[in-house]
Amino acid sequence: MPPPLLALRGVSKSFAGVQALRHVSLAIAPGEIHCLAGENGSGKSTLIKIMSGVNQPDAGKIEIDGRIMAGLTPREAIAHGVQVIYQDFSLFGNLTVAENLALGSELRDRRRIINWRRMREHARTAASRLGVALDLEAGVDTLPTSGRQLVAIARALMADPRLLIMDEPTTALTGREVERLFTVVRDIQARGIAVLFVSHKMREMLDISERLTVIRNGEVVTAGPIADYDEAVITRAMTGSDIAEEPYRWDRGTTGGTPVLAVAHLTVEGELEDVSLDIMPGEIVGVAGLLGSGRTELALALFGMRPTYRGSISLHGRATRLANPQQAIARGIAYVPEDRLTEGLFMPASIDRNLLASSFAALSRYGLIRRRRAADAAAGMLREMAIATPTGARPVMQLSGGNQQRVVIGRWLLRHPSLLILNGPTVGVDVGSKASIHRKIRDLAGERGLAVLMISDDIPELVATCNRIAVMHRGRLVDMLAAADTSEAALADRLGALT
Structure with missing residues (x-):
């Protein structure tokens, strides 16, 4: 041989x-x-x-x-x-x-x-x-x-x-x-x-x-x-252990009747056309689609990065105009981008600074950061997100992919958002960290009533973690599926038919 x-x-x-x-x-x-x-x-x-x-x-x-x-x-x-x-x-x-x-x-x-x-x-x-x-x-x-x-x-x-x-x-x-x-x-x-x-x-x-x-x-x-x-x-x-995920079940009876987000006829020239969608408190709505389907463009429009959009966006029943990310953040919208390395994190900076990056204004008085309050906020989020590090002073680049993703999500949770947009929430994350992130997202939705819009290429992730799945194709929302009535194979076949 x-x-x-x-x-x-x-x-x-x-x-x-x-x-x-x-x-x-x-x-x-x-x-x-x-x-x-x-x-x-x-x-x-x-x-x-x-x-x-x-x-x-x-x-x-x-x-x-x-x-x-x-x-x-x-x-x-x-x-x-x-x-x-x-x-x-x-x-x-x-x-x-x-x-x-x-x-x-x-x-x-x-x-x-x-x-x-x-x-x-x-x-x-x-x-x-x-x-x-x-x-x-x-x-x-x-x-x-x-x-x-x-x-x-x-x-x-x-x-x-x-x-x-x-x-x-x-x-x-x-x-x-x-x-x-x-x-x-x-x-x-x-x-x-x-x-x-x-x-x-x-x-x-x-x-x-x-x-x-x-x-x-x-x-x-x-x-x-x-x-x-x-x-x-x-x-x-x-x-070293068995990991099993149960499908997410959203209980309509525990939330109010007003959607956190209501989008009607949203159109961005060359990117989105006539998209209508609503998300209730505690809902996790997935977005599936092939490359170029308009998934990311939808997220960017909702985060104020497509200011020329037509149509309407309402938050908690009130119509609003999102002309830039600052307005979106002020109205309770948080966005976790797909590429955390170039868009989501300041890699040489410390874990604490990354966690606090969107909250310094809220933690300041007369233009000065209240250091004790900032340190307590960062330490609390380290514990809540179970970020594996002996200290928040370490550069975030030294963390594993799963822990880096927890930092990006934790940063926005410090802002107490009502709508969390996740674009590829577990890209580059190993199986153990992936299950942990899924559990955290479900807890946030189920216990705090956070509305979640999850964009993903991972079909099992969408079926297991969401209660509804929107299917997009060429900038349009072409289908809305109940995850409980959808299998991974059926969703894969639905996407495969969109050529």
């Missing part, structure tokens, strides 16, 4: 006394799709860095083609065919697609003068290897997330990899984009290239991989053929 393409044997790694990996063994066969699963903080990123030569193990061995690699460096890993596509893609946003694709070969050949014709030819070759159409002259920063990901994959294929490591590749992709990515991954496998698919999304693991390795707290807890696993088994392995 031939040796594995890459194998780790009893690898351990610690940082400043904190054990990140403990006696981890993992083998990847040539041409297989292998999934590495684990929650945020489980050690997945450290394992990737050891495989790619960025970090050196404290103990254990790294083998490539059966040969022990002592002191593996990134250059040696690349020379042996190991390529990594990180979550941020590591692309140059100010350059074109062609320039991003060809830059590596230009640097490798130590060329000092750019030959634009040669560069475009290299880029066309990279795109053809991937088998997809790419606009080579487009600026990378103008592409959607799925487009940037394809550029990163195409660039990696230019190095003739034998093992392609994809770190959380579906974090910001829609369902349709995930299907497209999986087609690309299977095409890559058909060429004999092994793929290590790093993820915490169970359904994707079951769909794409042939073998699975799950790590928790830096240790391998289970490994084997994917056919031996289902969602419940993987969840238990990742979290």
